[in-house]
Amino acid sequence: MKNKQIIAVVDDDDDDLFLIQEAFKVCLNEEKVLIATSGMDLLSRLETVKTLPSFLLLDLNMPLMSGFEVLGKLRADPRYNLMPVLIxxxxxxxxxxxxxxxxxANSYVKKPDSFNDYKSxxxxxxxxxxxxxxxxxxxFYR
Amino acid sequence: MTGPLSILLIGSDTPDRQALADAFRSYGVPHRYLSAQEDVTLNAYFQKGLADALFVPTLIMLDRDTGKPAKILELLKQHPVLRRIPVIVYGSGNDPEQVRLAYRWGATCYMPRPENWQASMAHFCSYWKKRVALPTIKAEDSLSSTQNSNQHNRRRWA
Structure with a gap:
């Protein structure tokens, strides 16, 4: 049985998370979105999923653990080092x-300024x- | 809007490669082709004198089937500046093991060879040309850094 594809998002900003989730609703079919509000939260949530996310959207400016630190941890971990990470x-x-x-990082995308731009x-x-x-x-890694 | 997208295509000069180049031309993407038939070709390309370095790619597309991807990615990923360049490996088939292997080599992503490059490149260009901020790759950075690793690479590529 095929598992649903997962997309992961890490962002500490509630407004940005809301815009991202709304934008994903417009363009996703059956894919599930895994939301994390910090690097530690992401690493914890990744332990619970059965398949790697198809890609991870990673914010840079976050307290406690920056996006660069999260990226470094993911690339150093053999369980996650192949996962595409989009800044x-x-x-x-x-x-x-x-x-x-x-x-x-697999690519670097600048956050848009408006919801319409988020969607596109x-x-x-x-x-x-x-x-x-x-x-x-x-x-599979579990 | 992000920096300019300029693509280096590496592989054999096949009709398929020409179709890809035609697609880039139609979307206004600057590109250049580099043959990977001889092991020294890519190394020589990045070690040319500064006056010859007129085309510095910000993205590389590497044909898995004819482009010696493992060797080329190893060379690029050891280079202090060129390692920034995103490398998209494309090839026939979509076998999960082959996909994982491309990522293990250090590819930015794997792309199954589409039936129609023109149609597929619409999504490709919308993303890489309009949305992605690309690294800065200056010819002089590349060359000065390359000089430091010339000895090592000459041994590897001889």
């Missing part, structure tokens, strides 16, 4: 962008990562 940040600073790629960005993101690319999400 989703308000930062447009080139050093942040370069650092994200150096640490192994999330639609493009889903069209590429769920319909054009293939990901290692079928890997």
């Amino acid at each position: 989703f940040s308000t930062s447009n600073a080139q050093p942040d962008i370069d650092r994200a790629y150096e640490l192994g 960005v999330v639609e493009d993101l889903c069209n590429f990562w769920l319909r054009v690319a293939s990901t290692p999400s079928s890997r």
